[in-house]
Amino acid sequence: MMSWRMFSVGSAYCCTLMLMGVVWCGCAVKEPASLMRVVSKGVPSGWSASKPSKAGVDARWVARFGDRRLTSFVDEALANNKDMKIAAERVLRAGEAARVAGALAQPQLGLNLGGNRQKINFIGFPFGGSQISESYGMDFKVAWEPDIWGRGRAGRSAAIAEWQAGGHELRAARASLAAQVCKAWFAVAEGNAQVVLAKEALRLRQKTESAVRDRFERDMRAEGGSAAQLRLAQVDVASAKAELSATQGEVELARRQLELLAGRYPSAKVVGRARLPRIPSSPPSGLPSELLLRRPDILAAERRYVVTTRRIKEAKLAFFPSFKMTGSSGTTTDALSQIINSDFGVWSIGASVIYPILTGGRIKSEVRVRRSNQREALAALQKTVLQAFGEVEQALASDRWLQRRGRGFREARDLARDAAQSSEEDYRDGNGDVLTLFAAQTRKIKLESQYLALQRMSLNNRVDLHLALGGGFTTSPQSIKKKNE
Structure with missing residues (x-):
C-alpha cells in the first residue's frame, strides 16, 4: 500500500508539473x-x-x-x-x-523503457559457477524550465x-x-523590332547601292567620282549586314535570359x-x-x-x-511481467537554480554585440x-x-x-x-x-x-x- 502511495505521489508531481507548464505556456507569444x-x-x-x-x-x-x-x-x-x-x-x-x-x-515529456540481462562468473569461490540477473524498468520523465x-x-x-x-x-x-x-x-520585343528595322536598313542600303551602280554604269559621275560613291554604298551594305547579325545575336541572348x-x-x-x-x-x-x-x-x-x-x-x-524542474515516475523490477506493477514503483522529483556569477564578461559582451546589431x-x-x-x-x-x-x-x-x-x-x-x-x-x-x-x-x-x-x-x-x- 505504501509503495502505491509513493508511486502516486511521483505521478501526481509529474502531472502537476505538466499542467503548470501547459498553463504557463498557454499564453501564446503575440x-x-x-x-x-x-x-x-x-x-x-x-x-x-x-x-x-x-x-x-x-x-x-x-x-x-x-x-x-x-x-x-x-x-x-x-x-x-x-x-x-x-x-x-x-x-x-x-x-x-x-x-x-x-x-x-513547454514541458518536455518522455517515456523510457529499458531492460538489461547480464551474466556474472564467480572465479575462485569454493563453489565457482555463474549467475544471470535481469532488470526491467519503465518511467515517464518530465522536464520544464x-x-x-x-x-x-x-x-x-x-x-x-x-x-x-x-x-x-x-x-x-x-x-x-x-x-x-x-x-x-x-528586351526581346524591342530586339524583334530592331531586327525588322535592321532588315529594312539593309534593303535600303542595297537599293541605294543598286541606284549608284546604275548611275555609274551610265557614266553619270557626280562630284568626287561615281566610283568612290559606289564604294561608299558598298561599305554601307556591308555595315548593315553586320548590324543585322549583331541585333539578331542580342535578341537570342535576351530570349535565353x-x-x-x-x-x-x-x-x-x-x-x-x-x-x-x-x-x-x-x-x-x-x-x-x-x-x-x-x-x-x-x-x-x-x-x-x-x-x-x-x-x-x-x-x-x-x-x-534560470530555473529547471524535473520529475519521473515509473517502475523497476527483475521480472518483465511485473513492469506495470505499482508495487515496484519508483519516482523522483527535483529542481535546480542556475545563477551566473563569473562569466568572464560573456553576457555583457553579448549585450554590446546585440546593441551593435540593433544600430x-x-x-x-x-x-x-x-x-x-x-x-x-x-x-x-x-x-x-x-x-x-x-x-x-x-x-x-x-x-x-x-x-x-x-x-x-x-x-x-x-x-x-x-x-x-x-x-x-x-x-x-x-x-x-x-x-x-x-x-x-x-x-x-x-x-x-x-x-x-x-x-x-x-x-x-x-x-x-x-x-x-
Whole structure:
C-alpha cells in the first residue's frame, strides 16, 4: 500500500508539473509590435515629382500592359523560378524555427523503457559457477524550465519577427522577379523590332547601292567620282549586314535570359513574335507615408530591426537566474511481467537554480554585440526607406521626361521618314546627290532605332515605378505553408 502511495505521489508531481507548464505556456507569444515610428518622422506630405493622388497600387500590375502572353509568362516564372523556390524554403525554415523556439519553452515529456540481462562468473569461490540477473524498468520523465523573467518569450518573439521578415523578403523577391521578366520580355520585343528595322536598313542600303551602280554604269559621275560613291554604298551594305547579325545575336541572348528567369532550358525559342506593348497610364502614387506600409523591403527591414530589439532583451535577461524542474515516475523490477506493477514503483522529483556569477564578461559582451546589431539594423532600415523614396521620385520624374522625349522623337521620326523618301525620289530623278541620300536614310534609320529604344526605356521605367510604389504579388508565410502542405 505504501509503495502505491509513493508511486502516486511521483505521478501526481509529474502531472502537476505538466499542467503548470501547459498553463504557463498557454499564453501564446503575440506578434511583435511595429517599430516603424523610428523612421516615420520627417516623412514629406507629398512627392516632389508628382501631384497628390489616391493610394492603391494594383497587385497584378503586370496586366496593365495589356499583353496576356506576358502575364502568363510572369506567372510561369513565379511558379518555376529556382530562386523563388529557394526563398520560399527559407521562409518555411524560419517558420519552423519559430515553432521550435516555442516548443522548447513547454514541458518536455518522455517515456523510457529499458531492460538489461547480464551474466556474472564467480572465479575462485569454493563453489565457482555463474549467475544471470535481469532488470526491467519503465518511467515517464518530465522536464520544464519556467520562463520566469521572459527571456524565452523574447527569443520566441524574435523568431516570429525573423519569420515575418522572411515572408516580406519573399514578396519583394517575387515582385522583383516579375519586373525582371517584364524587362526581359521588353528586351526581346524591342530586339524583334530592331531586327525588322535592321532588315529594312539593309534593303535600303542595297537599293541605294543598286541606284549608284546604275548611275555609274551610265557614266553619270557626280562630284568626287561615281566610283568612290559606289564604294561608299558598298561599305554601307556591308555595315548593315553586320548590324543585322549583331541585333539578331542580342535578341537570342535576351530570349535565353527570359527562359532562365522562367526556369526553362535556355534554347532561345521563346516569344518569337513578341511586340512592345502600349505604355499604360501612370499608377496612383499615393502619399510617402503610405509607402512605409506597402513596400515589402521596408517591412522586411523593419522586422529585422524588431528582431534586434528582442534579442537585446533576451541577452540582458541572461543576468537573471534560470530555473529547471524535473520529475519521473515509473517502475523497476527483475521480472518483465511485473513492469506495470505499482508495487515496484519508483519516482523522483527535483529542481535546480542556475545563477551566473563569473562569466568572464560573456553576457555583457553579448549585450554590446546585440546593441551593435540593433544600430546596424536601424541604419539599414533608414537606408531602405530613403532609397525607396528616391526610387519613387526618380521613377516619377523619369516618367514625365520620357513622355516629353517621346513626343519629340515621334515628330523627328516622321520628319526623317519624309526627308528620306524625298531624297530617294530626287536621286532617282537625277536632281539629288548620293551624299544627301545617304544622310537622309541614315538619319531615318537612326531615329527609328532610337524611338524603339525610348519605348522600351519608358516601359522599363513604368515597371520601376510600379515596383517602387510597392506593387507586387501578395505572398504571406501562411499561404506558403498551405501551398507546400
